[in-house]
Amino acid sequence: MKKFSLFGLKFMFEVKRSSKNDVELYSTSYALREKIIYLILIMFIIAFSSKIGLLSKNNNYSVGDVVISDIYAPKTIVFNDKSAKEKIIENMIAQSGKEYIYSADAGRIYLETFDEFFDDIYALKNNKDSNVDFKNLEKDTGRRIPDTMVKDLLSLKVPEIMKLQKETRKFLENLYESGIIQEKATIKYRSPFDKKIEKLSNLQRQVVETFAAPNYIYDEDKTKKAIEEKVSQINDQYIEIKAGTLVAKKGEILNERRIKILESCGVYSYKKSLGIMMANLTYLFIISTLFYQIIFNRYKKDILRKSTYRSTVLIIIAFFLTFRFINNDLIYLMPADTALFLLVLLTNTKYGLMMISFMLFFLLPIIDYDLIFLVMNIASMTFGAYLIKKVNTRAALIAVGIQMAVLKVATFGLLSFFSEVETFGAALKSGEIIVSGLVSGMIAIALLPYFEKTFNILTLFKLLELGDLSHPLLKKLSMEAPGTFHHSMMVATLSENAAAAVGANAVFARVASYYHDIGKCKRPQFYVENQQNGENPHNRVSPFMSNLIITSHTKDGAEMAKQYQIPREIRNIMYEHQGTTFLAYFYNKAKALDPTVTKEEFRYSGPKPRSKESAIIMLADSIEAAVRSLDEKTPRAIEEMLRKIINSKIEDNQLSEADLTFKEIEIIIHTFVKSLISIHHVRIKYPGQK
Known part of the structure; x- marks a missing residue:
């Protein structure tokens, strides 16, 4: 118990290690969580370890740092060079012309006003009209005509005025033709007139500036739209940097662009x-x-x-x-x-x-x-x-x-x-x-066999290999118990067709059927399909021994299969294909000898079928042997026999652990009937020939 005081208050807390009882520790949920956490840890640790190098001194720089050692690109990257794009945009804007609104009438109107102004000057000079008023001219041009300019002009002689008029008018004509630009409140003259106007006399310059009105008005909105359109056409500038390329040299001072390249290569600031x-x-x-x-x-x-x-x-x-x-x-x-x-x-x-x-x-x-x-x-x-x-x-x-x-x-x-x-x-x-x-x-393909063998996993390819009739165990069965071998082939045909019809694993059902009775190799003569000349060894032994021999073939088969490294899934079928079936024939014989015997002593050890494939093989195994005993193998007789056997299995609870529905059982019955009719079809009897 830990105690401490804070602001006059006493606090107490206790830390205990969480304990789990055995039931919780060994439960399925606990084991499942543990396994999933292990998977997460493997992927999490390996993935996160790839980023540990970010904290390395050589992997951390910022603008203005000096490179400690040469840095090479660890991988090929495509770098989006924004600086290059910005430079292209700057050059484009600098080279782009501005958009103007051109006024063709400006030059004509102001030159006409210019002529009227000099006509008035001549009138004043010759004293023809002493009441000349320049207000109308000022109203037309929007410009004020300076009194000093009028006074200076009148001080000149007429030839001098005429010369000045001719020179300034010519200058204005050329100026309007070149273009007089107005940007906001500023008026600009295009080259070379921006310099030529400086060389004019004060009076000439004053006259020119009075009658020089802008005929090119800067259109800001139109200029912006034109620039935006051109900028939108400039794509991002990508640079491919190959792995191993020197991206930062030792002693180099890093600028912003170089830092961005390093970041693309995985070099960052802390x-x-x-x-x-x-x-x-x-x-x-x-x-x-x-x-x-x-x-x-x-x-x-x-x-x-x-x-x-x-x-x-x-x-x-x-x-x-x-x-x-x-x-x-x-x-x-x-x-x-x-x-x-x-x-x-x-x-x-x-x-x-x-x-x-x-x-x-x-x-x-x-x-x-x-x-x-x-x-x-x-x-x-x-x-x-x-x-x-x-x-x-x-x-x-x-x-x-x-x-x-x-x-x-x-x-x-x-x-x-x-x-x-x-x-x-x-x-x-x-x-x-x-x-x-x-x-x-x-x-x-190369790794699969090693996984199959190491973890004893049954895959499709392993099934196909086991389905090869030249397998040593199947060859042993065909040599030592030929009747059982033929029976297994028939069961395989029935099981494969039925499994395919109900959506089960047809290949597994076929291959498992090949091996399901492999235990009969140990004492083949005790099974009726292998007996010859009418000799039945069971007549020489007690029903108790017969029961032991017959029921042991499931265990014997599994042990033989284990020696030949047959996968567990197929060995399970060897145990399950008889379930806990009751051997009524030997039970009745034993009952006659010892009335105290029980039915449980004359049942297979099980377990019952736990999958669709296992249940189908059980039914096919029972049905194939029974149908061979029919004298008349008509579709009706076969179906009646099938339903009788399957109903007895259901009543005996042999299918209680298999995930078969009644609908699937009906499909299996129809598939069995169809297959058996094809196998036991009626042959044409040919008359004897000499």
């Missing part, structure tokens, strides 16, 4: 580096939370299955370490699809697709949040996950990899077009994607 690390932590926590919730609620069975979980852990570790320690320039060349192929083939489509999707999201910090890579892979892997369902050969798996690569290239090309990726770089990456798709399938 403040920004810490911000980026916190952002990465936040992102990874969000993804981890989503991963935990979805996996915990939807994929409990997959995570709790040891083989699935262990193979998932190994795939995740290999996937993340590969991307963690390669150059980011090579990520498009990496066979990322291999992880998808292995997950889907070793587990199931939904689990594999969900797991690879989260793996890609956890991968983002490592690949510097390359969203093109993420979108491209999620799109192709969603497409590929469902293509794998139809794969039944190794060559088909390679074909799926190539098909996914084609979709990736199309997606990459579309995204690159809008991202303005450099054309040559995009073409190079497209080639890398094709190579990656081709290699992914090959690597998956």
Whole structure:
């Protein structure tokens, strides 16, 4: 108990380690949480470790810092050079002409006023009109005519006035032709008149300025729109910096543009580096939370299955370490699809697709949040996950990899077009994607057998190998128990057709049927299908021994299968295909000898079928043997026999643990009838020939 005082108040608190009782510690939920947390920790730690280098001294600079050592681009980047764009805009604005409103009448009106003014000057000079008034001229021009200018003109002789008039009028004509510009309140003369006007006499300049009115008015709105239109046509300036390029030289003082290039290469200031690390932590926590919730609620069975979980852990570790320690320039060349192929083939489509999707999201910090890579892979892997369902050969798996690569290239090309990726770089990456798709399938094929053997997982390819009739165990069955071998082939045909009809795993049902009675190899002569010349060994032993021999074939088969490394799923079928079926024949014989015997002593040890495939094999096994005993194998007789056997199995609760519906049982019955009629069809009797 801890105690302390604060502001006159006493506070007490106690810290205890949380203890879990054995029931909680070993519960399914606790184990599930623990396994999911381990998966999260693996991906979280490897992903976050890629950002630890941000705190390195050589990875932190700011404007004005001196570069400690040469810095080379760690990867090929496309840098958006905003400074270059701004410089282009500045040059464009400087070179762009301004927009003006031209007035053609301004020059004519003011020159006419100029002539009228001098006519009045001549009148005053000759004393023809002593009452000349310049107010009308001032009203027309909007300009005031200075009294000093009039006085100076009148002081000149007439020839001098005429000369001045001629020179100034010529100057005004040229000035109007060149253009007199008004920008806001300022009037400007275009070159060379801006300098020539300075060389005029004071009186000449005064006359010119009085009658020089602007004929080009600056249009600010139109000029802005013209500049904005030109600026909008200037694209961002992208510079591709190849991996290994020297981006900052030792001793160089960093300016703002150089800092931006370094940031594109992953070199930041300490403040920004810490911000980026916190952002990465936040992102990874969000993804981890989503991963935990979805996996915990939807994929409990997959995570709790040891083989699935262990193979998932190994795939995740290999996937993340590969991307963690390669150059980011090579990520498009990496066979990322291999992880998808292995997950889907070793587990199931939904689990594999969900797991690879989260793996890609956890991968983002490592690949510097390359969203093109993420979108491209999620799109192709969603497409590929469902293509794998139809794969039944190794060559088909390679074909799926190539098909996914084609979709990736199309997606990459579309995204690159809008991202303005450099054309040559995009073409190079497209080639890398094709190579990656081709290699992914090959690597998956090469690794799959090791996963199958290490984790004892039954995949489609393993099933196809086990389905080869040249397998040593099947050859043993065909040699030592030929009747049982033929029976197994018939059961396989019935089971495969029925499984396909109800949406179960038809390939598994067929292959498991091949091996379901393998235990009969130990004492083949005790089973009627292998007996010859009418000799029945059961006649020489007690019914108790017969019961023991017959019921032990399920256990014997599983032990033999284990020696030959037959997967657990098929060994389960060996136990389940008889369930807890009652051996009525030997029970009745034993009852006659010992009335105290019970029915439970004459039942198979089980367990009962726990899957659709197992239940279908049980029904096919019972039905195939029974139909052979029919004298007349008509459709009606076969169906009556089927329904009788299946009803007895249902009444005996042999199908109580299998997830079969009554609708599916009806489909199975019709499929069995159709298959058996095809097998036992009526043959044409030919007359004897000499």
